[in-house]
Amino acid sequence: MNRRSAGLIVLALALLAVAFLWLEAGTIPWYGLTLVSLFGIKIGFSWRAIDRKAATEPEIAQLASFRVGTAIPVYNEDPELLARCLESLLAQTRLPESIAVIDDCSNDSAAIDVARAMKPAFEAAGVRLLIRQMPVNRGKREALITALDMQPDIDTMLCVDSDTVLLETAVERLLPAFLDDDTHAATGLVLPLNFDKNLLTRLTDVRYANAFLFERAAYSSLGSVLCCCGSLAIYRAALMRKYRDDFLGQTFLGQPAVFGDDRRLTNYALLEGQAKFQSTSVAFTAVPERLGHYARQQVRWSKSFFRESIWAVGHLPTKRPAFWLSAVELASWVVFSLALVISLIVMPVVVGQLLIVPLLLYVMLLAYARSARYFEVTGLHRTKSDVFIGFAIAPLYGVFHVTVLVWLRIYALATLNRGSWGTRKQVEVRAHQPIIQASSGSE
Template structure:
């Protein structure tokens, strides 16, 4: 099973102070150089306004992100959570047997085991009979209820709802992917925010299980971790997480049951939507109350190891993001922070490409701001964001290795500003193509078979 833990509070405070200080220094440097390099009539007002707004937003988000703390339950709330029935929904489709067994073993190694695990093989091409028999026996020994069903391929949502139907007594549903390797405290930690009756969903934090495979997986691990512990942490402080990670999340059972029909029957431009399931469930949860992240609920998941697989996965996510943006703007209340956060993201996406060209192709030749400054400042900001990567520790991943991955921050920024930005626009323009795009066959094999646990 995974062994991961958040760093202590002191490093978070130190990193927050360092990050804000560096941001302030970068901002003052930009304004100073701009003032000395501007045209005779003075620097362009739009340039200063742009940088002020950008640094203001980054500082605000940084403060919010570092304000996030793991949710805790009082004794009465914890007692209620201990009595609650927790069912785990595990849809399986063309998963490598090694990853699947690793996932299921991690569920049984929890300090707070689930009450039931419901596995649905959604018409895979893989024969899982050995894994099924092993898991049934392991659950019987652990006192955990289990069901394992095989159906024709109908999609992840149908598989999740079929699994949920086997747990009418469940108070909470945990949704995980079939390659998820949970930290031993993941289930217990994921449940604690539900002691607050306003909380409807909880997102866990996911790292790349195969981060050491190659440069792509290292960058993915950095990018994914930094996004969760900056953007989503800031959202969580205000109870407005917009998208949970499908790899590891929990919902009040009513969120799934009350919206089952809409969840299964979602269409966009007349076509059924089969992806973006995690963001759809998060939207349902947000319409009922608070959606938060539990930074101490940690897990590992297999990430694409080839460029082709990575781009197909990202394109699916981009198309799902475009569809979900439409639903959020339509259904989220205007009085809530989540609506305006989504509106701000839409505005940023719409203007990001134009601002990128303006800054790097127009500003250096008109306002006179040196090109080196326009390259150095984003690099500095990428490292400020990446500092959050140091707030999570994993077994066998010492600090020097974390620092080596953190050094890749400018590369991940460049990839995001160019390739992923282009893919985002292409995904938005082609979001009516609602096919899954991956997992038509086993795409990631576990290089070292897991030991039975």
């Protein structure tokens, strides 16, 4: 049985279980029906998505002509992780023309010293390795634009987080998205590097796989990926130059916008045209191993979700799918959050009835349905047993979402006027995995 067939069977069983719950209850809740319908449409579009590839000699020549620059912002990074990041770039089947490593005034120079030591290796490969240390901490946006300014002759900007390790074919398989002139940004499949560290990282692994193979794949079939992941994203350099002043000067509720750079850049791409997902371009990134670190990250991401979704609804043309996808994401979050509050607080007070049990049943069943494509990560630094464990605990992520993540997002909404980064003050995740190499599972 292939991975897609296994996913289809899981999807069918999960949806049949939901239908059985409705049959037993003797009613079909409007919210549940809407949720399942949207889910069915999304999973259908996710399987419809196809990676762009060079099919003709002129297209192959066009890819070869692209001058690819790279931006790697660094801030209080583990030196070993940065070394692995740079080594993975040096091993690419399609090398970038240049790489700019921007240290945003870290507490020490250990990581940037690693980059300096690797300069001869990059020079030998014909890649310019540019290094800049900022005199004061200015944030990731400033680091990205500094990298752009240091590479004035590039056509595309590859953005890679300093704790990310790329499969050797990542750049080669990401770049073809730009064969379509209307595509201005693209992202690849990003999975946790340290997925097997503890329960939190395994749950994060399931979430990442779903976020890319389910959500981004579905939106990519409409040319409307709403967020190109900062761990592995590529933009047309002309796009970044056009919007550089707005990017650096963006404010929200009177505060400088210091996070959400990946969503903002993606919004610019959607304003100009399309943003795509290339599933065979793969990278692995270090994810939080402690709940406190994870919570800060989620609050930061949630704030950028609200801010940039509101911007998208207010600025994207209504004829673009991205406008409607942004509106639906905002509306569905509001409705789901209200349903949760009603189930946990209103119903027990008003009628003495606690509805959390049926809600959790729906959440757990849909967690399995959402994970129908998780089997496709087998071989990507994951054995069959790793994938089985991840799939088995998928409902736990659904429960975690309801009991923790929704409330973190509500907190983020309530504190939108606070501009704090919430970023690390010191190294929080250290390398403990071997160097990632390409595998047969990357196809």
